[in-house]
Amino acid sequence: MPRRYRDTKEARLRSEEERLRQRRKEKAYRRHVKSRNRKKAWEKFVEYIVNPATIFAPESEDAARARKIRSRIRKEKMLKFADFLRNPFKVIFKPHPLRAERKRIMYLEKVRHREERQLAKDETKLAWKDVRSSGELRKSIFREFVQSAAWYLFAALIIYVIYQAVTIAVANAYDIPVIWRYSRLVFPLYTWSPLYTRQALVVIFASGPAVSLLLALFSLRMFFVKNKSKSRLNLFFLWMFIHGINMFFGAYIAGIITRTEFVYASEWLFLSNPGDVEEIIFGILSIAALVLTGRQSVLLFLLSSGSISLIRPRYRLFFVVSFIILPWIAGIILFFVITLPNYYVPLILKTLTPGLVVLPTLIRYNSIEYETLHESGLIRRRSFRWGVIIFVIALLFFYRLILNWGITFE
Numbered sequence: 001m002p003r004r005y006r007d008t009k010e011a012r013l014r015s016e017e018e019r020l021r022q023r024r025k026e027k028a029y030r031r032h033v034k035s036r037n038r039k040k041a042w043e044k045f046v047e048y049i050v051n052p053a054t055i056f057a058p059e060s061e062d063a064a065r066a067r068k069i070r071s072r073i074r075k076e077k078m079l080k081f082a083d084f085l086r087n088p089f090k091v092i093f094k095p096h097p098l099r100a101e102r103k104r105i106m107y108l109e110k111v112r113h114r115e116e117r118q119l120a121k122d123e124t125k126l127a128w129k130d131v132r133s134s135g136e137l138r139k140s141i142f143r144e145f146v147q148s149a150a151w152y153l154f155a156a157l158i159i160y161v162i163y164q165a166v167t168i169a170v171a172n173a174y175d176i177p178v179i180w181r182y183s184r185l186v187f188p189l190y191t192w193s194p195l196y197t198r199q200a201l202v203v204i205f206a207s208g209p210a211v212s213l214l215l216a217l218f219s220l221r222m223f224f225v226k227n228k229s230k231s232r233l234n235l236f237f238l239w240m241f242i243h244g245i246n247m248f249f250g251a252y253i254a255g256i257i258t259r260t261e262f263v264y265a266s267e268w269l270f271l272s273n274p275g276d277v278e279e280i281i282f283g284i285l286s287i288a289a290l291v292l293t294g295r296q297s298v299l300l301f302l303l304s305s306g307s308i309s310l311i312r313p314r315y316r317l318f319f320v321v322s323f324i325i326l327p328w329i330a331g332i333i334l335f336f337v338i339t340l341p342n343y344y345v346p347l348i349l350k351t352l353t354p355g356l357v358v359l360p361t362l363i364r365y366n367s368i369e370y371e372t373l374h375e376s377g378l379i380r381r382r383s384f385r386w387g388v389i390i391f392v393i394a395l396l397f398f399y400r401l402i403l404n405w406g407i408t409f410e
Contacts, residue, residue, distance in 0.1 A: 123314055131315075141319075144322050147306070148322070149327040149330045151327075155243050157392075163209070163212050164185055167204060171204050171409075181342075182400050183343065202269050219241040220237070234304045249353075250350055251350060252283065257349060258345055291357075291360055297361070301361060302365075302370060306383075310323075324358045328354055331351055332351045
């Protein structure tokens with residue numbers, strides 16, 4: 001323990017003398033102040049006795065200024081008290097000084113947005129008149145729709161086939177038989193089979209979405225490759241990216257709704273029940289990821305256009321509808337048709353979830369940052385290819401024909 005040093009007797013005496021000396025100085029200063037005040041008071045009294053009229057002598061400038069300040073303070077206090085009596089609620093809950101200015105700014109912002117919406121409506125009406133009167137514009141819009149729909153279906157089919165093939169390969173690695181049909185994968189084992197281990201279920205149902213996500217990242221990388229031969233396939237790589245993202249996040253959303261496929265991976269990984277916190281968090285993150293992807297992919301769609309005239313602000317709405325929205329709707333219809341009569345609800349939901357990507361493009365397509373994109377020189381014209389469309393139709397036909405009775409993998 002540390003030593004405790006005590007003051008010596010001489011040190012204590014010195015400190016006591018110092019305190020007494022300080023007290024004597026304070027008393028002397030107080031006596032001096034009191035004597036000075038008494039002297040001033042006595043001089044004023046003597047002056048008044050000698051000349052009583054000095055009471056009416058003019059006050060100094062400092063005294064007059066101080067008196068005016070005190071008078072103004074009293075008036076302000078009286079006015080505040082009167083305001084309080086008139087409306088106590090308004091005085092107690094007084095609005096912020098900048099609130100009125102904020103209200104004015106918000107009102108001006110609303111007026112500006114209203115004017116912009118009205119201007120956009122007027123521009124759309126004029127553009128619609130141009131489209132009705134110009135056969136070249138209608139032909140260009142139709143070409144963009146057909147070309148984009150073909151690449152959409154081709155990319156969706158490739159991602160879906162790879163998704164199923166990877167799932168089959170992983171299931172066979174665990175000695176689990178699979179029947180590959182055009183609409184779904186069928187596992188013929190009974191529910192309580194010993195082959196359905198926790199590890200097997202997690203790996204089998206997570207492998208397809210994981211590979212789809214990797215393909216999405218690879219396709220995004222290929223989209224930005226600076227190569228003239230590959231730049232013609234920019235739209236294909238963009239749809240591959242969107243479908244790959246959808247087969248990961250969209251598949252999880254479809255699994256939550258139908259209790260099938262990808263959701264089994266999270267259930268067996270965390271040993272959770274339907275509606276647990278993990279499932280809700282992953283579902284919200286999946287929706288947010290798809291919406292964010294749609295907001296950020298507007299520029300990529302505009303760069304993938306083969307028509308400079310259609311991405312002008314005046315015709316951009318027609319471009320977004322024909323190039324992005326209608327191919328998604330066509331994909332929903334065609335995938336529903338090729339899976340008849342035994343349609344598979346999770347597959348239908350997986351064709352609907354890309355809407356979380358394509359619909360946000362209707363919000364940002366006419367953003368001011370893309371106002372002069374058609375003048376930037378980044379848009380490359382491309383030729384219309386019927387061969388791609390015929391190839392995709394034939395591919396869908398053979399996919400339905402080959403997998404009509406199913407292929408068994410044991």
